[in-house]
Amino acid sequence: MPARIEDVATHAGASIKTVSRVLNGLPSVRPKLRARIEASIRALNYIPNPSARSLAGNRSYLIALLYDNPTAGSNYIMELIVGVLMACKNTPYHAVLHPFESSDDPVAAIDGFVARHRPEAVILVPPHANNVELLQRLDQLDIRYSTISSKSGRTCLDVGFDERKAAAEIVRHLVELGHRRIGHITGLKGHGARTWRLNGYRDALHDAGIDFDASLVVEGDFTFASGIAGAKQLLDLPKAPTAIFAGNDDMACATVREAYERKLSVPGDLSVCGFDDTPAALLMSPELTTAHQPCRAMGRLAVEHVLNSIGSPVIRKKVQVPYRVQQRDSTAEPKSR
Amino acid sequence: MPARIEDVATHAGASIKTVSRVLNGLPSVRPKLRARIEASIRALNYIPNPSARSLAGNRSYLIALLYDNPTAGSNYIMELIVGVLMACKNTPYHAVLHPFESSDDPVAAIDGFVARHRPEAVILVPPHANNVELLQRLDQLDIRYSTISSKSGRTCLDVGFDERKAAAEIVRHLVELGHRRIGHITGLKGHGARTWRLNGYRDALHDAGIDFDASLVVEGDFTFASGIAGAKQLLDLPKAPTAIFAGNDDMACATVREAYERKLSVPGDLSVCGFDDTPAALLMSPELTTAHQPCRAMGRLAVEHVLNSIGSPVIRKKVQVPYRVQQRDSTAEPKSR
DNA sequence: GTCAAATGTTCCAGCGCTGTCATTTCGCGA
DNA sequence: TCGCGAAATGACAGCGCTGGAACATTTGAC
Numbered sequence: 200m201p202a203r204i205e206d207v208a209t210h211a212g213a214s215i216k217t218v219s220r221v222l223n224g225l226p227s228v229r230p231k232l233r234a235r236i237e238a239s240i241r242a243l244n245y246i247p248n249p250s251a252r253s254l255a256g257n258r259s260y261l262i263a264l265l266y267d268n269p270t271a272g273s274n275y276i277m278e279l280i281v282g283v284l285m286a287c288k289n290t291p292y293h294a295v296l297h298p299f300e301s302s303d304d305p306v307a308a309i310d311g312f313v314a315r316h317r318p319e320a321v322i323l324v325p326p327h328a329n330n331v332e333l334l335q336r337l338d339q340l341d342i343r344y345s346t347i348s349s350k351s352g353r354t355c356l357d358v359g360f361d362e363r364k365a366a367a368e369i370v371r372h373l374v375e376l377g378h379r380r381i382g383h384i385t386g387l388k389g390h391g392a393r394t395w396r397l398n399g400y401r402d403a404l405h406d407a408g409i410d411f412d413a414s415l416v417v418e419g420d421f422t423f424a425s426g427i428a429g430a431k432q433l434l435d436l437p438k439a440p441t442a443i444f445a446g447n448d449d450m451a452c453a454t455v456r457e458a459y460e461r462k463l464s465v466p467g468d469l470s471v472c473g474f475d476d477t478p479a480a481l482l483m484s485p486e487l488t489t490a491h492q493p494c495r496a497m498g499r500l501a502v503e504h505v506l507n508s509i510g511s512p513v514i515r516k517k518v519q520v521p522y523r524v525q526q527r528d529s530t531a532e533p534k535s536r
Numbered sequence: 537m538p539a540r541i542e543d544v545a546t547h548a549g550a551s552i553k554t555v556s557r558v559l560n561g562l563p564s565v566r567p568k569l570r571a572r573i574e575a576s577i578r579a580l581n582y583i584p585n586p587s588a589r590s591l592a593g594n595r596s597y598l599i600a601l602l603y604d605n606p607t608a609g610s611n612y613i614m615e616l617i618v619g620v621l622m623a624c625k626n627t628p629y630h631a632v633l634h635p636f637e638s639s640d641d642p643v644a645a646i647d648g649f650v651a652r653h654r655p656e657a658v659i660l661v662p663p664h665a666n667n668v669e670l671l672q673r674l675d676q677l678d679i680r681y682s683t684i685s686s687k688s689g690r691t692c693l694d695v696g697f698d699e700r701k702a703a704a705e706i707v708r709h710l711v712e713l714g715h716r717r718i719g720h721i722t723g724l725k726g727h728g729a730r731t732w733r734l735n736g737y738r739d740a741l742h743d744a745g746i747d748f749d750a751s752l753v754v755e756g757d758f759t760f761a762s763g764i765a766g767a768k769q770l771l772d773l774p775k776a777p778t779a780i781f782a783g784n785d786d787m788a789c790a791t792v793r794e795a796y797e798r799k800l801s802v803p804g805d806l807s808v809c810g811f812d813d814t815p816a817a818l819l820m821s822p823e824l825t826t827a828h829q830p831c832r833a834m835g836r837l838a839v840e841h842v843l844n845s846i847g848s849p850v851i852r853k854k855v856q857v858p859y860r861v862q863q864r865d866s867t868a869e870p871k872s873r
Numbered sequence: 874g875t876c877a878a879a880t881g882t883t884c885c886a887g888c889g890c891t892g893t894c895a896t897t898t899c900g901c902g903a
Numbered sequence: 904t905c906g907c908g909a910a911a912t913g914a915c916a917g918c919g920c921t922g923g924a925a926c927a928t929t930t931g932a933c
Contacts, residue, residue, distance in 0.1 A: 250590035251889035277614045452819035479816040482789035588919035
């Protein structure tokens with residue numbers, strides 16, 4: 200049987216309540232007693248019983264991670280999870296994963312989930328992070344949350360990185376290589392990522408004094424299939440682009456595939472870049488030039504910030520983590536300049 | 537304030553204890569009363585307080601998923617997690633993820649984890665699933681566990697699929713295309729996957745009446761880098777193979793890369809197949825022929841079986857799920873036959 | 874119709890901790 | 904040295920549920 204708080208109290212010659220104070224980092228314990236109690240805790244290898252703690256304190260010590268049901272290869276979520284778990288490690292909090300379809304009624308899903316687990320904090324990933332109704336419901340329930348890369352302004356606390364600047368940096372890299380006709384396959388409408396990356400693309404063109412050509416921007420939805428369609432559309436253009444900036448890595452892979460189908464070499468005949476730096480970016484041949492999305496850091500920060508905000512009034516702020524553009528082998532000078 | 541068990545009892549005109557029996561599926565409640573109580577539960581939208589339940593019943597309702605700290609792109613774990621979460625959905629159990637380095641002292645790590653969370657069941661993924669010391673410790677602690685694809689015979693309950701047969705099927709596919717010189721890049725020593733896949737390779741050669749040629753089998757460790765090294769070694773052979781069966785998809789991707797470096801076309805000059813069917817297999821050009829590893833199903837089954845075994849004596853059995861060989865575009869007839 | 878066995882129900886204590894509030898101790902100035 | 908207010912400490916109830924024992928009711932055999 201593991202040690203209980205009572206055992207620690209006896210061992211340290213203090214009262215249960217005082218031990219509790221030490222455990223919870225409350226003030227009003229003299230340093231000397233505190234040290235003695237801490238020693239007893241270590242000596243007895245005492246670990247508070249989480250259930251008893253939750254019950255008595257009416258707290259769950261739970262952080263929920265809400266994300267869309269991953270279809271396949273959601274490396275993004277996996278990395279985020281790693282970051283979240285790492286951040287929880289040295290806290291009494293513990294993460295509960297809750298994947299759920301954005302197609303279901305999200306507010307009802309939240310209500311059910313909250314009733315069941317009573318999380319003290321929630322972390323939301325797009326698309327849920329963009330769902331204003333959902334965020335409002337959480338505010339109503341007085342549950343602190345932080346979002347990852349939310350495009351919604353009303354978010355309580357958002358962690359992300361400057362996707363617009365990263366996209367611009369990628370496109371600038373293409374411009375510097377000598378490309379003038381640069382295509383873009385966009386992400387899915389409604390996602391912040393779509394807008395930011397598209398805007399970054401436009402920024403870079405503008406900075407380089409290249410006129411925006413609407414025919415060089417085609418609609419995608421972040422899937423491989425949409426990348427194929429987008430690449431076809433761009434490469435069928437009377438004056439095809441010499442480089443394509445795809446809105447994410449999957450669509451970039453699709454673009455490479457379509458280029459190969461047309462016997463175009465990458466990067467010889469066509470430069471391709473993606474966005475996200477998924478593991479596939481390194482497995483591809485050639486390795487994909489892309490922007491590295493710092494998922495682990497974002498997960499970690501989301502946890503740290505949201506835990507800080509528990510018990511405090513709602514703060515609204517945006518936190519940005521550094522990103523990195525990975526120049527690899529899928530981009531090169533255009534053949535004819 | 538949410539409803540408590542007492543409210544349900546009052547509402548249904550029964551005692552608290554009887555409601556508790558209904559909640560826990562215990563016998564000794566007349567169908568009529570049971571139905572009335574169930575109606576009250578729904579009417580009041582009652583959900584038992586998990587902390588109170590755990591505290592009073594001295595149970596945690598926790599299933600731990602132990603895995604190695606994923607370096608990157610661990611789609612395998614992600615899919616497993618999805619399966620595990622799905623299986624927990626309609627049980628009172630809830631999953632705790634615990635990634636930890638296999639290089640640390642695993643037994644100490646387990647002891648710490650168990651002390652903190654007191655999981656009622658544990659699911660282990662390789663390499664931890666192969667760690668006999670770890671499994672013994674869990675037996676000592678009287679914690680039921682199930683393993684995924686463990687190569688250890690002493691495992692309590694293992695969920696996997698017939699990797700040997702799957703590998704043989706892949707190699708047979710190459711043989712049927714007309715290949716006679718088929719190379720193999722192995723997995724990391726110590727992993728069951730390495731042995732099973734290698735044995736499957738040998739089985740298929742044997743069945744086809746092709747003599748085993750040790751020079752066609754080179755050491756890999758499941759990483760991309762080792763795949764490059766392995767492919768180099770095989771393609772440098774005086775009589776290079778016309779097809780390479782890599783021990784996993786990452787090494788297959790590396791083989792494709794190395795082929796491209798040498799201006800060999802895939803599958804024209806060299807057929808390549810992998811194993812696992814990671815998302816990258818579909819993003820590659822050409823799409824990779826590979827064996828689909830049914831991770832979700834394995835995660836789900838592991839949960840279901842291990843939950844059944846809680847409270848019962850240890851059962852030792854192996855459960856196998858169906859796999860699927862995905863024939864795609866990275867394999868074709870050899871050029872010269 | 875009777876009685877014992879079987880089935881179903883109620884009562885009560887207590888799981889291990891925290892919150893409230895009463896009590897003790899301390900530090901400091903007079 | 905004493906007295907006082909503030910800080911430190913402790914006693915106790917109770918969080919919501921389950922387990923076991925005691926009690927009540929039903930069932931079935933004769």
